[in-house]
Amino acid sequence: MARTPRDVTDAELEVLRALWDLPEATIRALADRVYPNGGASEYATVQKLLERLEDKGHVSHRSEGRQNVYAARLGREDLVALRLRETADSLCGGSFTPLLTHLVSGARLSARELRDLRRLVDSLGEQR
Numbered sequence: 001m002a003r004t005p006r007d008v009t010d011a012e013l014e015v016l017r018a019l020w021d022l023p024e025a026t027i028r029a030l031a032d033r034v035y036p037n038g039g040a041s042e043y044a045t046v047q048k049l050l051e052r053l054e055d056k057g058h059v060s061h062r063s064e065g066r067q068n069v070y071a072a073r074l075g076r077e078d079l080v081a082l083r084l085r086e087t088a089d090s091l092c093g094g095s096f097t098p099l100l101t102h103l104v105s106g107a108r109l110s111a112r113e114l115r116d117l118r119r120l121v122d123s124l125g126e127q128r
Contacts, residue, residue, distance in 0.1 A: 006057070006058075007086070008056075011049055012049050012058075015030055015046060015050060015059075016059075016074065016079070019059065020075070021033075023071060024070065026069055027047050027070070030050070031046040054070075057073060057074070058073055059071065104117065
């Protein structure tokens with residue numbers, strides 16, 4: 001599946017995961033988290049990844065003294081929604097039905113998860 005300009009690469013995803021765990025962080029803090037034994041080149045890599053993520057609108061920064069402090073603008077749920085929409089568009093002609101059918105039938109859902117899904121489907125049906 002081809003990536004869209006706003007999609008997230010695997011390397012960018014690692015930086016986003018770190019930001020989801022640390023709501024705000026400097027490049028150094030992120031580099032230490034993503035590359036625990038890294039050095040200057042890993043710091044530069046994280047800096048470049050943050051620039052790309054900021055260009056895509058997925059992170060923002062503010063200056064704090066001589067450092068930039070970064071925060072995620074794209075939440076985990078937003079990325080899930082983006083990727084599911086792209087998957088539905090490219091594999092299922094835009095329909096979520098085959099995708100959801102496969103996910104639900106292939107998963108080992110607990111009774112509680114099934115109840116929660118039924119409630120969700122029922123509430124969506126009532127809203128329409």
